[in-house]
Amino acid sequence: MFSSPFPEFISFFCGNMSSPPVFPLLPEEEIFLKTIGSSKRQAEFILGRRCVHQALSKFKLESAPVLRNPETREPCWPESVRGSITHSGKIAAAAVGWTKDISGIGIDLESFSREIDFNISRHVCVETELIRLKSLPAEQAKRDLRIIFSAKESIFKCLFPISQTYLYFKDAKITINEDNAEFSFVLSKACSGITEVGFQHSGKFSIKDNMLLTSIFI
Numbered sequence: 001m002f003s004s005p006f007p008e009f010i011s012f013f014c015g016n017m018s019s020p021p022v023f024p025l026l027p028e029e030e031i032f033l034k035t036i037g038s039s040k041r042q043a044e045f046i047l048g049r050r051c052v053h054q055a056l057s058k059f060k061l062e063s064a065p066v067l068r069n070p071e072t073r074e075p076c077w078p079e080s081v082r083g084s085i086t087h088s089g090k091i092a093a094a095a096v097g098w099t100k101d102i103s104g105i106g107i108d109l110e111s112f113s114r115e116i117d118f119n120i121s122r123h124v125c126v127e128t129e130l131i132r133l134k135s136l137p138a139e140q141a142k143r144d145l146r147i148i149f150s151a152k153e154s155i156f157k158c159l160f161p162i163s164q165t166y167l168y169f170k171d172a173k174i175t176i177n178e179d180n181a182e183f184s185f186v187l188s189k190a191c192s193g194i195t196e197v198g199f200q201h202s203g204k205f206s207i208k209d210n211m212l213l214t215s216i217f218i
């Protein structure tokens with residue numbers, strides 16, 4: 001299980017299916033759960049919401065239900081906080097921060113046990129990312145492709161809720177910095193009211209128990 005990649009003022013919780021549930025689903029979430037078709041998605045939703053309430057409890061907001069926007073699928077947080085949720089198999093995580101401290105936040109989990117098809121790099125990567133990946137030994141190229149993919153999903157989760165701008169994978173260029181387990185990125189598209197073309201920022205990645213966690217906040 002991952003420890004927090006964030007500073008103290010952000011609350012982060014990572015849990016798995018076998019950890020004892022501290023917070024049950026709230027009644028509004030129970031109702032929403034019944035609208036989810038597959039049992040796999042239901043299990044993900046339950047574990048994700050447990051992590052959400054554990055993370056929110058640091059701010060005494062654990063009794064606020066966190067539903068999902070039916071059109072955009074983004075989570076609907078209490079007004080005073082921003083947050084992000086991720087699931088992968090039997091693991092999930094949630095991160096939240098007060099709006100006075102952060103503008104946006106994104107986290108993403110990926111499992112290395114799920115094989116990644118290197119051909120997706122054509123859809124995920126911009127030219128300079130592709131050139132670098134192709135210069136690497138095959139296994140490292142696959143690992144770095146996964147970091148790039150996950151970093152871009154974290155960027156999307158961070159920026160979409162505050163801009164309603166749909167970023168595509170090729171709208172961000174990622175550079176991995178192994179020395180400090182960070183990635184930097186530059187955007188080639190503006191996010192409405194938030195970032196200009198050329199916006200640069202960085203995030204973190206961490207690898208543990210065959211899982212990858214990427215994270216950013218702005």
Ligand SMILES: CC(C)(COP(=O)(O)OP(=O)(O)OC[C@H]1O[C@@H](n2cnc3c(N)ncnc32)[C@H](O)[C@@H]1OP(=O)(O)O)[C@@H](O)C(=O)NCCC(=O)NCCS
Nearest residue numbers: 072073074075085086087152153156157160167168169172
């Ligand atoms: C939305 C997306 C990022 C989710 O990632 P995923 O790896 O499929 O799934 P995860 O389990 O990690 O994350 C799921 C959570 O993402 C969150 N999410 C979904 N849509 C979201 C949105 N529009 N904005 C913010 N968060 C969103 C939800 O909290 C969801 O969990 P929940 O349904 O239990 O509430 C992904 O499905 C997607 O659409 N990606 C394409 C867009 C993209 O990444 N562009 C790259 C830009 S550089």
